Amino acid sequence: MLAAAVAGRTASGQPAQEAAALKAAIEDATAEIVKLIGTLEGEVADILEFQVAMLEDDALTEGAYDAISAGISADHAWRSALDAEITGYRSADDEYFRARAADLVDIRDRVLARLSGADATAKIAGGAIVAGDDISPSTFLAADWTRGGAIALAAGSPSSHVAMLARARGAPMVVGLGPLSWIGSPPSLALVDGDAGIVVFDPEPETRRLFERRLAAANAAQAAADAGRLEPACTADGRQIAVLLNVAAPEDLASLDPAICDGIGLVRTEFLFETSRGLPDEETQYRVYRDILVWARGKPVTIRTLDAGGDKPIAGLTVDGESNPFLGLRGIRLSLARPEVFRMQLRALCRAAVHGTLKVMLPMVAVPSELDRAAEILDTEFRDLQAKGIACARPPLGIMVEVPAAALRAADFAAAFYSIGSNDLTQYTMAAARDIGAVADLNDTGNLAVLALIAGTVEAGQKRGVEVSLCGDAAADTHLTAALLATGLTTLSVSPIAVARLKAAIAKVGS
Numbered sequence: 001m002l003a004a005a006v007a008g009r010t011a012s013g014q015p016a017q018e019a020a021a022l023k024a025a026i027e028d029a030t031a032e033i034v035k036l037i038g039t040l041e042g043e044v045a046d047i048l049e050f051q052v053a054m055l056e057d058d059a060l061t062e063g064a065y066d067a068i069s070a071g072i073s074a075d076h077a078w079r080s081a082l083d084a085e086i087t088g089y090r091s092a093d094d095e096y097f098r099a100r101a102a103d104l105v106d107i108r109d110r111v112l113a114r115l116s117g118a119d120a121t122a123k124i125a126g127g128a129i130v131a132g133d134d135i136s137p138s139t140f141l142a143a144d145w146t147r148g149g150a151i152a153l154a155a156g157s158p159s160s161h162v163a164m165l166a167r168a169r170g171a172p173m174v175v176g177l178g179p180l181s182w183i184g185s186p187p188s189l190a191l192v193d194g195d196a197g198i199v200v201f202d203p204e205p206e207t208r209r210l211f212e213r214r215l216a217a218a219n220a221a222q223a224a225a226d227a228g229r230l231e232p233a234c235t236a237d238g239r240q241i242a243v244l245l246n247v248a249a250p251e252d253l254a255s256l257d258p259a260i261c262d263g264i265g266l267v268r269t270e271f272l273f274e275t276s277r278g279l280p281d282e283e284t285q286y287r288v289y290r291d292i293l294v295w296a297r298g299k300p301v302t303i304r305t306l307d308a309g310g311d312k313p314i315a316g317l318t319v320d321g322e323s324n325p326f327l328g329l330r331g332i333r334l335s336l337a338r339p340e341v342f343r344m345q346l347r348a349l350c351r352a353a354v355h356g357t358l359k360v361m362l363p364m365v366a367v368p369s370e371l372d373r374a375a376e377i378l379d380t381e382f383r384d385l386q387a388k389g390i391a392c393a394r395p396p397l398g399i400m401v402e403v404p405a406a407a408l409r410a411a412d413f414a415a416a417f418y419s420i421g422s423n424d425l426t427q428y429t430m431a432a433a434r435d436i437g438a439v440a441d442l443n444d445t446g447n448l449a450v451l452a453l454i455a456g457t458v459e460a461g462q463k464r465g466v467e468v469s470l471c472g473d474a475a476a477d478t479h480l481t482a483a484l485l486a487t488g489l490t491t492l493s494v495s496p497i498a499v500a501r502l503k504a505a506i507a508k509v510g511s
C-alpha cells in the first residue's frame, strides 16, 4: 500500500536563507532527474524531460518564492504552491492536464525530500501488487517490473505518464477504482486484470482458480503468437498482408529483428522535437533517420514529417492558447507556416534517403494544395543539396489520410501513397475527441461511417495504382482486423509489441 512520505525539517526563519534552500533543493532535484534520464531511453526519458521542464519553469516556482518573502518556510511554501497546482491539474477539463498531476506530485515530493534530506521515493519490492491513490513516475521507475507485479489505483488516468510507462514495461495496471477501503491490514492477495480493468482484493478460492486459468490461457496465446511473429502474415483464405511497424523513438527498434515486419509504416518524428534541448539541427535529424533506414536493411521506411500541435504541443513552435488545438495550426499546416523548420527536416530526409528505401509522409493534409506546396519545397531542397554535391535522393511523398476531407477526395491528391491515420480520422469523423473518456464509445473506428471513409481511400489508391496502408491504433485492435481487411486494405502498421497478436488475428480472417 503506497502512502505519502512525511519528513520533518527545521526552518531557519530567515527568508533569504529559506529562498536559497529552496533554490538549492530545486537544482538538486533537477540534477537528480537529469542523471536518471541518462540511464533511460526513449519515451521513458521523455517523461522525465517533462518534469525537468516543469522544474525549470519560473511560473511554477514563483508562488513559492513569494510566500517565502512573506515569511513562510521553504518547505511549507513549496508544498502549498505545488498543492495548488496539483489541485488545478486534477480538476482540469482536459484529460491531458489531469494525467500530468502525478508528475507534479513527483516533483513536489522530490524537492521536499531534498529540503529535508530524506528519501521520499516509496520502495516497491519486485513482483508486488501496488495499491494506492496514484503512483508517481519516480516510484514506478524505482521498482523492477521484470519480476512481475501490477498496479491498482483509486485515481490515476489511462493517459498518464505512469500508464504509458506501465504499457511499455508490460506491467498490468488498473486505474479509477475509487476509494480503496478495507478494515484493518491491507489485503494479502489481489488479482489485477489489466485487460478487463478489474481488481479483486482477497478473492474467494473459486475466483482465484478461474483467474489463474484465464492467466494461463492468455500466456499460452501470447507464447503461440510470439512463435509466429517472424512468419509472413497471411489470412486463412490466402491473402498476404504486409505488417509494418510504428516507431515512436529509435529505441523501439533496439534488439528487434527486422524479420518481424515488412518495413516501417510510420516513424513519428515528434520525439526529436519534444526535448528540453530545443529544435534539432539538420545533422542530428539526418543521423537518426539514417540509423532507422540502416536498421531496416532495405525494407521500406515511411518517415512522417513533424506532426506538432493538437495533442502534441512543442514549446517555441506550436501556437499557445488556440481555442481548439485539434482544429488549429497542426501537422502540415504548421510546417507550411514555419517553412524554416520544415526545410531543415526535408533536407535531413533527402540526405538520409541514400541509406535505404525511404518514403516521406505528410500529416494532417486536408487539401491537395498542401501536398503540392510541400512537394515544391522538397524539390527545392533536394536540388540545392545536389548542386552542393551532397549525397542525397528525392524520396516519394505521400500523405496521411486522417482528415475526412482528404478521405472523401483522396483521388484528387498527387500522393505517391496514402496512409490512413485512423486515430484522427475517427475523432474528426465522429466529432469525438481521442482524449476525452466521456465520448470514448463514439470514438470508434469500427463505426460504419469511418469504415466507409477507409474503404473509399483504398478504392482511390487502387484507382491511382498507389499503396494504401493504415497506421492508426485501430490496426492493432484485433477486434477490428476482419472489418479493416474487408475494406480492401492489405497493409497494416502497428507498434512492435502488437505484431505477434496482429499476425495471429490475420491468420483467422476468412476461416
Ligand code: PEP
Residues within 6 Å of the ligand: 266, 268, 307, 402, 420, 421, 422, 423, 424, 425, 471, 472, 473
Ligand atoms: C493517427 O492519427 O491515426 C496517427 C497515426 O497519427 P497520430 O496518432 O500520431 O496523430
Ligand code: MG
Residues within 6 Å of the ligand: 363, 402, 421, 423, 424
Ligand atoms: Mg494523426
